[in-house]
Amino acid sequence: MPLRVHPSIAKLVPYSPGKPLDELERELGIYDAVKLASNENPLGPSPKALAALEAGKETVHLYPDGGAHALTRALAERWKVSGNQIVVGNGSDEIISLLVKTFMSPGEEAVMADHTFVMYKLAVTGGHGVCVEIPLNDWRHDLPAMARAVTDRTRLVFVCNPNNPTGTMVTRDEVREFMVAVPDDVIVVFDEAYYEYVRDPQYPDTLDYVRANRPVVVLRTFSKIYGLAGLRIGYGITTPDITGYLHRVRNPFNANTLAQFAARAALDDEQHVAASRALNESEMASVGNGLHALGLAPFPSQANFLYFDTHRDGRAVFDRLLCEGVIVRHISGSMLRVTIGRPEENRRFLDALSRVLETLPMDKDSR
């Protein structure tokens, strides 16, 4: 008998995480591949986090602190909210799923951009909700159109800022107008996974809405600038009411012991964060220049990656780069996303890309 699966789940395409480095190297017979595919920190984890892991490993026979007390207290202090406004998750991905599970019933709607972080669609569809996808405007979230798409069936609105995969952001003034237009029984989720990389002074302080008790959830993560993607730990900052419901739904031990220890230590390693930000800023400028020199124009990015049009079959460019030992992310059509790495990695990428582009003809319509 065929399995009976919910039709919306049957239609889902599984998230494609990309191959681990050692797999790819074995397959291609190379040994020094560079991975610029998942927006990880090229400097690695904070040394303070590594020391905390070392110390924390003695206690892994015990269940984790289910309330993540020490980390929650530190985050509350950092962001000037109270502890009952923080929910820690198994990556911020988990908070996205928890929000869907907690606040959406089958058939209800979530508004999001059409080119944005894939987790929103996976979580909403997986929760039997309906995704209302609003086209980007000039590669940025079209907040006025997103506000107009809100109906009495809308439960959540996802604003990815800066947006993955485009790297673009919406401003404080745009968010202010948006928040006036959105009814205050709709939960607005600001996914700020790249918060620590943002340089633009027009970037909004969305925590102000949380402090004003609007139903807003701000998502942050230890996976990006803090360099702890493999430990799976992120968090949401929101109102005490929303936090209370999320705590009812989450698994009691969703954030593991080592992740909590490492995150707590990484949060205080300002030196590592500053070095990571500085490296990203200078290397993004040189990768941007390198792409321009190849006749490609990346979008202005506030994050740690660049998004660009290859004017060729993007899948073919991606595959040839793989053969050169350089892993990037193929988004769709002719578009690729590349993470900013260390200087030598970025040079490898640009050199490989220049060879690959020579061998692939440009699409007719983009000549």
Ligand SMILES: *Cc1c(COP(=O)(O)O)cnc(C)c1O
């Ligand atoms: C990487 C990323 C996250 C982080 O996910 P984790 O589950 O915390 O690792 C969240 N949102 C966006 C847009 C991202 O790019």
